[in-house]
Amino acid sequence: MTDLAVAVPEPIVGRSLWGNAWARLKRNRAAMFSLYYLAFIAVISVFGPMVVPHEYTTIYGDYVRMPPSLSAYPKPDMIQGALSDAIKRMRADIKEWHQDGNRVIVTVTSTKPIDDRNIRYLDRSDAFDDTRIENKSADGLQVTMSSAIKQQYFLFGTDNTGRDLLSRTLMAGRISLAIGLLAGVVAGVIGVIYGAAAGFAGGRVDEVMMRIVDVLYSLPFIFFVIMLVVFFGRNFVLMFLAVGAVLWLDMARIVRGQALSIRRQEYVQAAEAMGVGQRGILLRHVIPNLLGPVVIYMTLLVPQVIILESFLSFLGLGVQEPMTSWGVLISVGAKNIGYANWLLLFPAFFLVSTLFALNFVGDGLRDALDPKDR
Template sequence: MTDIAATAPAIVGRSLWGDAWARLKANRAAMFSLYYLVLIGIISVFGPWFVPHQYTTIYADYVRMPPSLSAYPKPDMIETALTEAIKRMRVDIKDWHQEGSQVFVTVKSTKPIDDRNIRYLDRSDAFDDTKIENKSPDGLEVTMSASVKQQYFLFGTDNTGRDLLSRTLMAGRISLAIGLLAGVVAVVIGVIYGAAAGFSGGKVDEVMMRIVDVLYSLPFIFFVIMLVVFFGRNFVLMFLAVGAVLWLDMARIVRGQALSIRRQEYVQAAEAMGIGQRGILIRHVIPNLLGPVVIYMTLLVPQVIILESFLSFLGLGIQEPMTSWGVLISVGAKNIGTANWLLLFPAFFLVSTLFALNFVGDGLRDALDPRDR
């Protein structure tokens, strides 16, 4: 018997985090949502560097262009763009034709035509590399050639002619950063404060909760205005401070859970073994609070994103040329009748991200619940 016990392999237990990860991997919806969130994060962070257009570049000739997989300008748009460019030269078009990707145009005037007029074609978003092919001896007639500049707008353009794809990716970077910054700050402060109040109990709990009640009474908009006065329009500092206000709900949720957990037998056993309050908080109370905390975190991120849209509408949040999903949706809602793509693309990214956050939150809640182990 002794030999068998000595040669038997040792049984290695799994920690709370190892067991939670194994259970999370078994949840297909949560894992798919987690991968989707990682993908959204990657394309939001690195995508603006690889798209062909900057999110601030304005294309005056392509205002409110619908999404297209083919290049602009379309064949029926070339003549319009050419007419607009030639009109700025204050000359008349005698003839024009297209050969492949090249456009040849002959213009005439009652006065000699300056060679520098070709810059009007180069300034157009539809043409590039303009050259003078032929010029009459009296200078009243000039033949020019220009290359048709192909532009791809997969998500279309907005009301000022900016590429919606690059703006949607940049908006994702800002919205996710704001949501995570404010969410992490709120969760960290709320969990520590609420767990300490609930586990301490007595007069300490009363005093800490009265402080929360006082902070609840402060007008939120007044607080934000004061932040703008002190910190300026630095959205990082502002939303870090916003997260420092949103922890109040988290503190109340955690405090209620902590009051329930402190009466459990394993907490009383830890106290009987001489473990201090700090050790009980870290090893027993906070791990058993992770389920509600994760669920609240998944709800807090979209709450912050919506809050950011509201503040931007008031002129206190994200300002042009910077953007966010909330700002894009606000603009798209005003143009849904004539340019619905301005609403559909940012709304899809926002809604799909919120769904993914909810699925991940549900999966983490089930995986981190010690009662289901």
């Protein structure tokens, strides 16, 4: 008698709610593209200022409001002007000059003997470097110098003070995204805890807590921010306090409505029958089941925070120089749109595209986490 091999079927592995949601989200091309785009913006905002050749605070006096260009500055037609400005500071006159490869050779004359240390005026220029004296007359009234042309790349152009717009846009993205994420997280944590506690407690406690929310709703947001500026001054932390202290109110109301529905579910009643305390029910059952709507609302809260920060910075109540944000750059660009439109176009593109991506991700999460689509 032989034993017959019986094929045992492999156990079927089920997927959780979050696994199903991720599978549905991956089928949403707009949401996934937006997710990758947000990751790209975050990476270049964090690491970009370390890679670009210019610091966001460095001022190039010879390159004020230069348009975007893929080729290096100075342009051929700018060399003579930059050379004339540098020689004027030496209190000398240009006799003749010519370009030899990547260097310029210039002969200058003066009514007084020219000090050899005057070559520093060329080195201080943003267009020249490595200046050397090639020849000098016996009386010192004529000097021939050579200087290397210092090539500078400004892919996004420069602003109205001569700072590189690319490095400032990337630094502004770091600040705007940090404010949006951190203030959104602060508002979300406060709103979830407050709303879940109010909705789960119910009764008179819920009534009192919601009336406090109504009172805070009645306070004008701008007036509240101005009061914070008067008392604490303008600083980066103030943005988190001002924005996070107001936007948690919407989150609290949304969570409170969800908590009122969850507290009537059978698994909550079963936990109460087993003797689980209210704190345990709140932390183990109510808040975890609120994460779906909370995650969706957070993707809509972050762009709202970024817009508010941009609005406050546009009014001069937000991030201050030399630090910058997309709102600050847009404010400066709006004032220079007539003759330097790139100062508005680049930061506005980054801001608008990021807001669109966040909203597409929010729509994708809403569809992925909707139990009716399962």
